[in-house]
Amino acid sequence: MFTESWTALQNFTPEQTAFGEQNMGALMGLGFxxxxxxxxxxxxxxxxxxxxxxxxxxxxxxxLCFGFVVLTQLYDPVYAITPMALFYIDASYQVVGFPLMAAIHTLMANVMVKD
Structure with a gap:
């Protein structure tokens, strides 16, 4: 959803962009x-x-997400002086992802056979 904005805020070099395009499958697999x-x-x-x-x-x-992940990601705009907009995009990804993971774990625990 924020691919263009995120990419623009990263200020990738042409070499980094080329590397990402050439290795997209492997990078997506690693991300998964x-x-x-x-x-x-x-x-x-x-x-x-x-x-x-x-x-x-x-x-x-x-x-857990706010206490560990979001606060840790806040180091980037503080020390690396990255744009706050980039922090908002990255942090929102985690703030949405963590509850989804929790919901999936809860649903899986309710479906699995118990001893």
Whole structure:
């Protein structure tokens, strides 16, 4: 949704743009793997803290997201002096993604066979 804005704010060099275009499949695959691992960790933490229903899982995922991910991403505009608009795009991606991952984990836990 924000591809053009995000790309413009990154100020990629022509070499970086060419590399991204040539390796898009591998980069997207790596991004999916990172999201899958992140989701696994989120699911693990949600189980450990006892967030078993959908509402609790979503609330806790947002607490974790803001407390760790968003605050960590805030280093970029502070120290790397990147545009705040870039921070808003990157952080919003996580703020939307974490509750979705929590919802999926909750739904999967309710569907799986219990011992």
């Amino acid at each position: 793997l990172i999201a899958l691992i992140s989701s696994g960790f989120l699911g693990f933490v949600l189980r450990k803290i006892g967030a078993n229903d959908m509402v609790d899982a979503i609330k806790m995922s947002l607490v």
